[in-house]
Amino acid sequence: MRYLKKPFWLVLLLLVTTVAVVVTSVFVKQHGESVIYSIRVDNSLTANQDAKTSKGNVKTTRGKDTQTENSTTPLRPPIPASLQVSGEQLFAHVQRLNFTRHTPAERSRTRAYITTELKKLGWKPQLEKFEDGVNVFAERPGTDKNAGAILVGAHYDTVYISPGADDNASGVAVMLEIARLLGSRPTPKTLQLAFFDKEEAGLLGSKAFVTNKKHLENLQGVIVLDMVGYACHTSGCQKYPTGLPVTPPSDQGDFLAVVGDTEHLPLLHAFQNSQKLPPISFNKESTKGTIESMPPVLTLPIPLKGLLTPDTLRSDHAPFWYQGVGAVLVTDTANLRTPHYHQPSDVPATLDRKFFTGAAQVVVNTTSVLLENSDALGSPPSTSSESS
Ligand SMILES: [Zn+2]
Numbered sequence: 001m002r003y004l005k006k007p008f009w010l011v012l013l014l015l016v017t018t019v020a021v022v023v024t025s026v027f028v029k030q031h032g033e034s035v036i037y038s039i040r041v042d043n044s045l046t047a048n049q050d051a052k053t054s055k056g057n058v059k060t061t062r063g064k065d066t067q068t069e070n071s072t073t074p075l076r077p078p079i080p081a082s083l084q085v086s087g088e089q090l091f092a093h094v095q096r097l098n099f100t101r102h103t104p105a106e107r108s109r110t111r112a113y114i115t116t117e118l119k120k121l122g123w124k125p126q127l128e129k130f131e132d133g134v135n136v137f138a139e140r141p142g143t144d145k146n147a148g149a150i151l152v153g154a155h156y157d158t159v160y161i162s163p164g165a166d167d168n169a170s171g172v173a174v175m176l177e178i179a180r181l182l183g184s185r186p187t188p189k190t191l192q193l194a195f196f197d198k199e200e201a202g203l204l205g206s207k208a209f210v211t212n213k214k215h216l217e218n219l220q221g222v223i224v225l226d227m228v229g230y231a232c233h234t235s236g237c238q239k240y241p242t243g244l245p246v247t248p249p250s251d252q253g254d255f256l257a258v259v260g261d262t263e264h265l266p267l268l269h270a271f272q273n274s275q276k277l278p279p280i281s282f283n284k285e286s287t288k289g290t291i292e293s294m295p296p297v298l299t300l301p302i303p304l305k306g307l308l309t310p311d312t313l314r315s316d317h318a319p320f321w322y323q324g325v326g327a328v329l330v331t332d333t334a335n336l337r338t339p340h341y342h343q344p345s346d347v348p349a350t351l352d353r354k355f356f357t358g359a360a361q362v363v364v365n366t367t368s369v370l371l372e373n374s375d376a377l378g379s380p381p382s383t384s385s386e387s388s
Helices: 006-031 044-052 087-096 104-120 165-182 204-211 262-274 318-322 353-372
Strands: 040-042 059-061 066-068 126-130 133-140 149-155 190-196 219-225 256-261 297-302 327-331
Touching: 087 165, 087 353, 104 133, 104 165, 104 190, 126 204, 133 204, 149 165, 149 204, 149 353, 165 190, 165 219, 165 353, 190 204, 204 318, 219 262, 219 353, 256 262, 262 297, 262 327, 262 353, 327 353
Parallel strands: 149 190, 149 219, 219 327, 256 297
Antiparallel strands: 040 297, 059 066, 126 133, 133 190, 256 327
């Protein structure tokens, strides 16, 4: 995750406040109600409980993978047990990446680790050089040529003083779990993986990636993972960016934030709905690495490609937004939550195992559902022309 320069932030904060006040008053005048952002929080545990009660008429039987749903809820296949994230695998990756990944030699060593792991899993990673660094790209073709592709991305570099366990070995580790769990699973959509270099130097890897127009062809959606392993459990430990009217899911930092652009809401909806999927039939014999729960997801639809909320532009999803490609950032909210942000103390021991594993499961579930769907992921057609 990139650091946001303070003077720039303060100027924009003033601008945001001014514009927000003006926009709100105009909007209230016109519509009689204020709906700038819609923010929704779903908790997997309560969602599952809701599913068992009459709300939404969804019936779910744990372990039997059966479900009946009413017409307002799209029927979704249950997530199979073969997609269960291994906490042990995740932490093994983070431990092996427990070194500063800043110099050319350190980043080369990191790429060697990533490509070796991908090859072990049957992938054929490509090194994509650009002026300042090297991205790693890999692709598993889908079964339907017209279904397009879903790209999952995470940066592998760090700032020079930090071993970056959360920032962003956590994201790389989740991608390697996706490579393991979804790599040999045929789905209509193509699965692409991009490990970006030089994010910390100004999103250089992802900016270089989007200049290759071939990468953008058929791209239906992008999921960027940046810092997904830290949680805090004391009252008030979670901070929120000024200018975003967020309704906190709790007074603690125990949720996963998903930031998306308002022009591609289906991606955000997929993350919301991942909370309502029938639970995985867990292997009861295996207790190590078993997901006890998935964290609540806070989805943040951002209008105007983040013009008014620069804090939402601090990672590799932003270059995709500017290309008009739908992209979400999945994050533990970085320095709004963790005191180890860009510090030597961002080490594996400070990660929250339960949160990290659950967050990885949310990403795997959502990615799987998106890949299974052969339809385009565009926003639903606007009905405004009909009503006017
Ligand atoms: Zn960072």
